[in-house]
Every structure is written in structure tokens, then in C-alpha cells.
Amino acid sequence: MKTLIALLRAVNVGGTGKMPMADLRHLAEEVGFHEVRTYIQSGNLIFATKKTPSDAKLLLEQKLDSYAAKPVGVIVRTAQEMKQVLEANPFPDAEPSKVGVLFLDHAPPPDIIETAKGQADEVIQPGKREVYVHYPSGMGRTKLRLTAASQGTVRNINTVSKLVKMATDA
Structure with a gap:
């Protein structure tokens, strides 16, 4: 199993x-x-x-x-795979609650950064089957919209870390 x-x-x-x-x-x-x-x-x-x-x-x-x-x-x-997502976090020095991971079933579109709407101070970094976003002003304040978001779901790094711990402790 x-x-x-x-x-x-x-x-x-x-x-x-x-x-x-x-x-x-x-x-x-x-x-x-x-x-x-x-x-x-x-x-x-x-x-x-x-x-x-x-x-x-x-x-x-x-x-x-x-x-x-x-x-x-x-x-x-x-x-x-979840552990690899955590290890690949391109914003390791950022506050974990201000880094979101958009999980997708597939690779993010190549134009994910160019097609972003409402971007202010957020930094977007595509991954293998996810998109990392650093929200310096906080996730709750953002106006950022990624077209791929309708096909995935976001968790912050704190949640990803906890899920990795729970899964590896099993």
C-alpha cells in the first residue's frame, strides 16, 4: 500500500x-x-x-x-510527490503562510505568468504540476487571478508541510 x-x-x-x-x-x-x-x-x-x-x-x-x-x-x-513540492519551494525564506501552491493535474501553461491578471507584488514561479506564488502582502489581500486556477486548488506552504508530515508519519 x-x-x-x-x-x-x-x-x-x-x-x-x-x-x-x-x-x-x-x-x-x-x-x-x-x-x-x-x-x-x-x-x-x-x-x-x-x-x-x-x-x-x-x-x-x-x-x-x-x-x-x-x-x-x-x-x-x-x-x-508532495514532499518534492515542499522541497522545490522557490521561496524558502518567505513566511510560509504567504506562499501558495496551486496544484494541477498537468504542467502549468507556459504563459502562466504573462496571462496573470491583477498582479501587484506577487511573484509567480511555475513548477512541474504546480505553480508557486509568493504573496508578500498576504493571500487574503491579493487580486491575482491565474487562468489555471480554475483547474486546480491552492494550499499554503504550512498546509503542504503538515500534509507531508502526516503522510510520512503514516
């Missing part, structure tokens, strides 16, 4: 997509995942499975679709 991390899109953020984490854990157990845990109320799921990451993603998306009666986007990473 391998440990995987699933990141749900638009769950319990800004009053939309309400989903109790107990329900998420229950759904994950119903599809056959083991050692199921969640972290904070924003759709972070850690679990063990023999399934591939893509099969686990599909199972979880299908179960969530039934639960929510609408599609719920899911990004899945192995524990090792």
Missing part, C-alpha cells in the same frame, strides 16, 4: 462547498481506502491504498459526485 494525498477543490472555502470532514473520511473508507485522515476543514485527505493515484482520483471523484450531486475536483499526489 502507498500513502496518497487528495486535495479537494472549493471545499469549505468562503462559505461554499460545505462538507464535514467526517463525511469525507467516511466516503473515502466506503471506496476502500485505509488509514483515512483529514487535515483542517478545507478538503485535505490522506489515505493508504493499493490503487494508482489516477484510479484513486477517479474513485474519489465519482463518490464525491454522488455525495454533492455535482462534480468536485480532486488533485492527488503521492507522499513522495
Whole structure:
């Protein structure tokens, strides 16, 4: 069995997509995942499975679709991939709460920086299947819009770090 991390899109953020984490854990157990845990109320799921990451993603998306009666986007990473995301942080000296990682299923578009809207003091750095953004003035104040954001989900470095720790402690 391998440990995987699933990141749900638009769950319990800004009053939309309400989903109790107990329900998420229950759904994950119903599809056959083991050692199921969640972290904070924003759709972070850690679990063990023999399934591939893509099969686990599909199972979880299908179960969530039934639960929510609408599609719920899911990004899945192995524990090792999440650790690599943390290690590749191009802003290691920045306050972790001011560095966001946009997780995607694919490589970011090559024009991700050029097509950004509302950029002020934010610094954007594409990664393998993620986009790192340093928000010197804070994530809550930003007007930055990345076109790829509609296909992914953002977590700050504090959350990424905690997910790595939870996944490697499993």
C-alpha cells in the first residue's frame, strides 16, 4: 500500500462547498481506502491504498459526485510527490503562510505568468504540476487571478508541510 494525498477543490472555502470532514473520511473508507485522515476543514485527505493515484482520483471523484450531486475536483499526489513540492519551494525564506501552491493535474501553461491578471507584488514561479506564488502582502489581500486556477486548488506552504508530515508519519 502507498500513502496518497487528495486535495479537494472549493471545499469549505468562503462559505461554499460545505462538507464535514467526517463525511469525507467516511466516503473515502466506503471506496476502500485505509488509514483515512483529514487535515483542517478545507478538503485535505490522506489515505493508504493499493490503487494508482489516477484510479484513486477517479474513485474519489465519482463518490464525491454522488455525495454533492455535482462534480468536485480532486488533485492527488503521492507522499513522495508532495514532499518534492515542499522541497522545490522557490521561496524558502518567505513566511510560509504567504506562499501558495496551486496544484494541477498537468504542467502549468507556459504563459502562466504573462496571462496573470491583477498582479501587484506577487511573484509567480511555475513548477512541474504546480505553480508557486509568493504573496508578500498576504493571500487574503491579493487580486491575482491565474487562468489555471480554475483547474486546480491552492494550499499554503504550512498546509503542504503538515500534509507531508502526516503522510510520512503514516
